[in-house]
Amino acid sequence: MANSPSGESVIHRVVRILAAFKDENPSLSLRQLARLADLPVSTVHRLVGELEIEGLLVRDDQKMLRHGHRLWEIASRGSRASSLREAALPHMEDLVNQTGSHVSLGVIEGTDVLYLERLAVDDSTVNITKIAGRLPVHGCSAGLIYMAFAPDSERELFLSRRLEKLTPDTVVEPAELRALLAKARERGFISMGGIIVPESSGISVPIFGAEGQVLAMLTLILGRGDENLPSNLPQLTFASRAISRRLGYEPDARGIRRRSAPLV
């Protein structure tokens, strides 16, 4: 377990130590931390000492360890996650107020959707997304709308993977998925019910960046059968366009002209 001269393993061990803290266990004893990080207590003891000096970990009165605010600060500054959140939040609030539904903001991280934000009016709907939580790409409407707009090579890679059937309604057949994604790309949205838990549905639209790439996905989470697309979709689309514009995207304005003639 010695460090290599170039220190490679230090970074990997530090990530394991920091990632051992979760919402369920925000504070840990040294021994618990060593077990969760799967590292010897002596190694963890030494690295924790250094992490405390940097303020990335702090110790409370009971000697329990937890993340220091410094870690959050470093991660928040300069993070695309924070700038996305900040651009999206006002429009997400409007969506929650107007639709009364849950709204989430997700990004792609590996083969998952990572949720950066979630807003809700109350807890009446089943919503398994949580902030900094993940869902598999094929198990949520956010992941599927991403794949609908992804570069061809990325979509083909996704379609070639063996996907787990999470509920009876999860779509896992490549041909069926391919057709679903093609339709979603054409329409600009996807509406899926019961693909991760039977009782909930999601409607997702892409959020575009300045170069037209998909930076994030905006989702309305509803009870199964409550999709009400004619009412919900226009508002969701409006919100995603407003967020995309803040991020530098210029939607196609063909056919729209400013009237130069007087209005009266």
Added chain:
Amino acid sequence: MANSPSGESVIHRVVRILAAFKDENPSLSLRQLARLADLPVSTVHRLVGELEIEGLLVRDDQKMLRHGHRLWEIASRGSRASSLREAALPHMEDLVNQTGSHVSLGVIEGTDVLYLERLAVDDSTVNITKIAGRLPVHGCSAGLIYMAFAPDSERELFLSRRLEKLTPDTVVEPAELRALLAKARERGFISMGGIIVPESSGISVPIFGAEGQVLAMLTLILGRGDENLPSNLPQLTFASRAISRRLGYEPDARGIRRRSAPLV
């Protein structure tokens, strides 16, 4: 610049590399990064390679480096910052909606207040707080209300420091500060105008945790002279109590009794 066998310097260098990314420069070339982190290009090159493997840094099409979502994910999970934010956000939204003012959530980090969240209706008020931004403790109402409720030893240490006069109205005299903090502790809030920039004011109240310790500070940011305490303070206090309760605090309920007699 060699790594020590125990790898101490690796962690410190990694922090310097990750902290070099800011809102103003979220993406950097290797050379820019080395300059901002004040480290040799060769060292940065090697460490960046390892950070990319862990997903903490990612490279875009133009070979520019930026934080990976994985860094944000690790920092968000298990972070007191996220749980504070999540507990506070709904009540902060209500406050913004009801008062029409800017609202911020801050915590103490060293000799600064670190802002975890800020909500606003528009940009009509001067508000120099930003998410993951900092202000010195004596330069903001949030820092002062924290010190009003801090353990005696911490307050004495603060009062013994030499404080910079940031504006003509910044209070820096120990005796004057001591009186100010005693009054704030007695009243449960502080209202300060122009101590960081001449044109803005802040009203701050503490947010308590389960053990009665101050976990965070909630602030209404207003234009100078717009404090309107009779209208704003009750709402601010109500919001901070609601947030404190979510965090496990039980406010003193002396004198409040549930009527057991029928109401009609």
